[in-house]
Amino acid sequence: MKNTKFAERLTYQRKLKGLSQEQLAESTRVTVRTIQRLEKGEVTPHLRTVKLLAAALELDVDDLLELDDPRNENIQTKWLLLMHSSPFIGFVVPFLNILCPLFIWIHKREDNPLYDAHGRAVINFQITMMLIYALAFVALLSVEGFGFLFFIAVIPYTALVMLANVIAVIKARRYFYPSIPFLGKK
The missing domain is CATH 1.20.120 (Four Helix Bundle (Hemerythrin (Met), subunit A))
Known part of the structure:
Protein backbone atom coordinates (compact mmCIF):
# COMPACT_ATOMS: atom_id res chain seq x y z
CA MET A 1 0.00 0.00 0.00
CA LYS A 2 1.37 3.37 -0.99
CA ASN A 3 1.64 6.17 1.55
CA THR A 4 1.17 8.98 -0.95
CA LYS A 5 -0.06 11.62 1.52
CA PHE A 6 2.94 11.20 3.79
CA ALA A 7 5.28 11.04 0.76
CA GLU A 8 3.84 14.26 -0.68
CA ARG A 9 4.05 16.09 2.65
CA LEU A 10 7.61 14.95 3.34
CA THR A 11 8.81 15.91 -0.14
CA TYR A 12 7.02 19.26 0.00
CA GLN A 13 8.38 20.16 3.45
CA ARG A 14 11.92 19.06 2.57
CA LYS A 15 11.92 21.17 -0.61
CA LEU A 16 10.29 24.07 1.21
CA LYS A 17 13.24 24.09 3.63
CA GLY A 18 15.63 23.92 0.65
CA LEU A 19 17.15 20.60 1.69
CA SER A 20 18.30 17.75 -0.50
CA GLN A 21 17.62 14.17 0.52
CA GLU A 22 21.29 13.85 1.49
CA GLN A 23 21.18 16.97 3.67
CA LEU A 24 18.03 15.72 5.41
CA ALA A 25 19.72 12.35 5.99
CA GLU A 26 22.75 14.08 7.54
CA SER A 27 20.60 16.05 9.98
CA THR A 28 18.76 12.89 11.09
CA ARG A 29 19.79 9.31 11.70
CA VAL A 30 17.73 8.23 8.70
CA THR A 31 19.52 6.87 5.62
CA VAL A 32 19.21 8.51 2.22
CA ARG A 33 17.71 5.28 0.83
CA THR A 34 15.01 5.31 3.50
CA ILE A 35 14.16 8.94 2.71
CA GLN A 36 13.99 8.07 -1.00
CA ARG A 37 11.65 5.15 -0.31
CA LEU A 38 9.50 7.29 1.99
CA GLU A 39 9.19 10.03 -0.61
CA LYS A 40 8.17 7.48 -3.24
CA GLY A 41 5.55 6.09 -0.86
CA GLU A 42 7.08 2.62 -1.01
CA VAL A 43 7.24 2.06 2.76
CA THR A 44 5.29 2.97 5.85
CA PRO A 45 7.40 5.09 8.19
CA HIS A 46 8.02 4.10 11.80
CA LEU A 47 6.90 6.67 14.35
CA ARG A 48 10.51 7.15 15.45
CA THR A 49 11.48 7.98 11.85
CA VAL A 50 8.62 10.45 11.56
CA LYS A 51 9.73 12.14 14.79
CA LEU A 52 13.33 12.42 13.52
CA LEU A 53 12.24 13.85 10.19
CA ALA A 54 9.81 16.29 11.82
CA ALA A 55 12.52 17.50 14.21
CA ALA A 56 15.02 17.99 11.37
CA LEU A 57 12.43 19.88 9.32
CA GLU A 58 11.38 21.90 12.41
CA LEU A 59 7.78 20.69 12.15
CA ASP A 60 5.22 19.04 14.37
CA VAL A 61 4.63 15.36 13.71
CA ASP A 62 1.04 16.28 12.80
CA ASP A 63 2.34 18.28 9.83
CA LEU A 64 3.72 15.10 8.27
CA LEU A 65 1.11 12.56 9.35
CA GLU A 66 -2.53 12.69 8.44
CA LEU A 67 -4.54 11.66 11.46
CA ASP A 68 -8.20 10.76 11.06
CA ASP A 69 -10.56 12.84 13.11
Whole structure:
Protein backbone atom coordinates (compact mmCIF):
# COMPACT_ATOMS: atom_id res chain seq x y z
CA MET A 1 0.00 0.00 0.00
CA LYS A 2 1.37 3.37 -0.99
CA ASN A 3 1.64 6.17 1.55
CA THR A 4 1.17 8.98 -0.95
CA LYS A 5 -0.06 11.62 1.52
CA PHE A 6 2.94 11.20 3.79
CA ALA A 7 5.28 11.04 0.76
CA GLU A 8 3.84 14.26 -0.68
CA ARG A 9 4.05 16.09 2.65
CA LEU A 10 7.61 14.95 3.34
CA THR A 11 8.81 15.91 -0.14
CA TYR A 12 7.02 19.26 0.00
CA GLN A 13 8.38 20.16 3.45
CA ARG A 14 11.92 19.06 2.57
CA LYS A 15 11.92 21.17 -0.61
CA LEU A 16 10.29 24.07 1.21
CA LYS A 17 13.24 24.09 3.63
CA GLY A 18 15.63 23.92 0.65
CA LEU A 19 17.15 20.60 1.69
CA SER A 20 18.30 17.75 -0.50
CA GLN A 21 17.62 14.17 0.52
CA GLU A 22 21.29 13.85 1.49
CA GLN A 23 21.18 16.97 3.67
CA LEU A 24 18.03 15.72 5.41
CA ALA A 25 19.72 12.35 5.99
CA GLU A 26 22.75 14.08 7.54
CA SER A 27 20.60 16.05 9.98
CA THR A 28 18.76 12.89 11.09
CA ARG A 29 19.79 9.31 11.70
CA VAL A 30 17.73 8.23 8.70
CA THR A 31 19.52 6.87 5.62
CA VAL A 32 19.21 8.51 2.22
CA ARG A 33 17.71 5.28 0.83
CA THR A 34 15.01 5.31 3.50
CA ILE A 35 14.16 8.94 2.71
CA GLN A 36 13.99 8.07 -1.00
CA ARG A 37 11.65 5.15 -0.31
CA LEU A 38 9.50 7.29 1.99
CA GLU A 39 9.19 10.03 -0.61
CA LYS A 40 8.17 7.48 -3.24
CA GLY A 41 5.55 6.09 -0.86
CA GLU A 42 7.08 2.62 -1.01
CA VAL A 43 7.24 2.06 2.76
CA THR A 44 5.29 2.97 5.85
CA PRO A 45 7.40 5.09 8.19
CA HIS A 46 8.02 4.10 11.80
CA LEU A 47 6.90 6.67 14.35
CA ARG A 48 10.51 7.15 15.45
CA THR A 49 11.48 7.98 11.85
CA VAL A 50 8.62 10.45 11.56
CA LYS A 51 9.73 12.14 14.79
CA LEU A 52 13.33 12.42 13.52
CA LEU A 53 12.24 13.85 10.19
CA ALA A 54 9.81 16.29 11.82
CA ALA A 55 12.52 17.50 14.21
CA ALA A 56 15.02 17.99 11.37
CA LEU A 57 12.43 19.88 9.32
CA GLU A 58 11.38 21.90 12.41
CA LEU A 59 7.78 20.69 12.15
CA ASP A 60 5.22 19.04 14.37
CA VAL A 61 4.63 15.36 13.71
CA ASP A 62 1.04 16.28 12.80
CA ASP A 63 2.34 18.28 9.83
CA LEU A 64 3.72 15.10 8.27
CA LEU A 65 1.11 12.56 9.35
CA GLU A 66 -2.53 12.69 8.44
CA LEU A 67 -4.54 11.66 11.46
CA ASP A 68 -8.20 10.76 11.06
CA ASP A 69 -10.56 12.84 13.11
CA PRO A 70 -12.97 10.46 14.89
CA ARG A 71 -15.62 13.19 15.05
CA ASN A 72 -15.51 13.58 11.27
CA GLU A 73 -15.82 9.81 10.84
CA ASN A 74 -18.82 9.77 13.18
CA ILE A 75 -20.52 12.55 11.21
CA GLN A 76 -19.91 10.69 7.94
CA THR A 77 -21.47 7.55 9.38
CA LYS A 78 -24.54 9.51 10.46
CA TRP A 79 -25.00 11.04 7.00
CA LEU A 80 -24.59 7.64 5.35
CA LEU A 81 -27.05 6.11 7.80
CA LEU A 82 -29.59 8.83 6.99
CA MET A 83 -29.03 8.35 3.26
CA HIS A 84 -29.55 4.58 3.45
CA SER A 85 -32.45 4.57 5.92
CA SER A 86 -34.51 7.47 4.49
CA PRO A 87 -36.08 5.30 1.73
CA PHE A 88 -38.06 3.45 4.42
CA ILE A 89 -40.35 6.52 4.42
CA GLY A 90 -41.47 5.36 0.98
CA PHE A 91 -43.41 2.51 2.59
CA VAL A 92 -45.67 5.16 4.13
CA VAL A 93 -45.67 7.92 1.49
CA PRO A 94 -45.13 6.82 -2.13
CA PHE A 95 -42.11 8.18 -4.04
CA LEU A 96 -40.39 9.46 -0.89
CA ASN A 97 -38.25 6.33 -1.12
CA ILE A 98 -36.59 8.04 -4.11
CA LEU A 99 -37.03 11.70 -3.22
CA CYS A 100 -35.57 11.61 0.32
CA PRO A 101 -32.22 10.02 -0.61
CA LEU A 102 -32.18 12.16 -3.77
CA PHE A 103 -32.39 15.38 -1.74
CA ILE A 104 -29.72 14.17 0.69
CA TRP A 105 -27.48 13.10 -2.20
CA ILE A 106 -27.87 16.45 -3.99
CA HIS A 107 -27.03 18.26 -0.75
CA LYS A 108 -23.99 16.12 0.23
CA ARG A 109 -22.48 14.71 -2.99
CA GLU A 110 -19.95 17.52 -3.38
CA ASP A 111 -18.74 17.19 0.23
CA ASN A 112 -17.23 13.72 -0.04
CA PRO A 113 -16.89 11.09 -2.79
CA LEU A 114 -18.22 8.57 -0.27
CA TYR A 115 -21.57 10.39 -0.12
CA ASP A 116 -21.70 10.56 -3.90
CA ALA A 117 -21.11 6.82 -4.40
CA HIS A 118 -23.53 5.74 -1.65
CA GLY A 119 -26.20 8.18 -2.79
CA ARG A 120 -26.03 6.97 -6.38
CA ALA A 121 -26.33 3.36 -5.23
CA VAL A 122 -29.35 4.07 -3.03
CA ILE A 123 -31.17 6.07 -5.70
CA ASN A 124 -30.42 3.54 -8.45
CA PHE A 125 -31.76 0.73 -6.26
CA GLN A 126 -34.93 2.63 -5.37
CA ILE A 127 -35.68 3.51 -9.01
CA THR A 128 -35.01 -0.11 -10.03
CA MET A 129 -37.36 -1.40 -7.34
CA MET A 130 -40.10 1.07 -8.34
CA LEU A 131 -39.90 -0.26 -11.91
CA ILE A 132 -39.99 -3.86 -10.67
CA TYR A 133 -42.94 -3.00 -8.45
CA ALA A 134 -44.77 -1.55 -11.48
CA LEU A 135 -44.02 -4.75 -13.44
CA ALA A 136 -45.23 -6.82 -10.48
CA PHE A 137 -48.49 -4.85 -10.46
CA VAL A 138 -48.97 -5.55 -14.16
CA ALA A 139 -48.19 -9.23 -13.51
CA LEU A 140 -50.73 -9.25 -10.68
CA LEU A 141 -53.44 -8.10 -13.06
CA SER A 142 -52.46 -10.27 -16.01
CA VAL A 143 -50.81 -13.51 -14.79
CA GLU A 144 -52.73 -15.86 -12.52
CA GLY A 145 -50.88 -17.37 -9.55
CA PHE A 146 -47.35 -16.23 -10.39
CA GLY A 147 -48.40 -12.58 -10.69
CA PHE A 148 -49.71 -12.55 -7.12
CA LEU A 149 -46.52 -14.17 -5.74
CA PHE A 150 -44.32 -11.76 -7.68
CA PHE A 151 -46.33 -8.78 -6.45
CA ILE A 152 -46.20 -9.94 -2.82
CA ALA A 153 -42.44 -10.72 -2.91
CA VAL A 154 -41.24 -7.31 -4.13
CA ILE A 155 -41.83 -5.31 -0.95
CA PRO A 156 -40.23 -7.77 1.52
CA TYR A 157 -37.25 -8.19 -0.81
CA THR A 158 -36.82 -4.41 -1.02
CA ALA A 159 -37.08 -4.04 2.75
CA LEU A 160 -34.54 -6.83 3.39
CA VAL A 161 -32.00 -5.37 0.96
CA MET A 162 -32.43 -1.90 2.48
CA LEU A 163 -32.06 -3.25 6.03
CA ALA A 164 -28.98 -5.29 5.10
CA ASN A 165 -27.39 -2.18 3.60
CA VAL A 166 -28.15 -0.06 6.66
CA ILE A 167 -26.37 -2.67 8.78
CA ALA A 168 -23.46 -2.85 6.31
CA VAL A 169 -23.07 0.94 6.42
CA ILE A 170 -23.00 0.99 10.21
CA LYS A 171 -20.46 -1.83 10.42
CA ALA A 172 -18.15 -1.17 7.48
CA ARG A 173 -19.40 1.77 5.38
CA ARG A 174 -20.14 -0.63 2.55
CA TYR A 175 -23.19 -1.18 0.40
CA PHE A 176 -24.40 -3.82 -2.03
CA TYR A 177 -27.47 -2.84 -4.00
CA PRO A 178 -28.48 -4.93 -7.01
CA SER A 179 -29.77 -2.29 -9.42
CA ILE A 180 -29.76 -0.73 -12.86
CA PRO A 181 -27.23 2.14 -12.98
CA PHE A 182 -29.57 5.01 -13.87
CA LEU A 183 -27.17 7.48 -12.28
CA GLY A 184 -23.82 6.46 -13.73
CA LYS A 185 -20.51 6.86 -11.98
CA LYS A 186 -19.09 10.35 -11.82
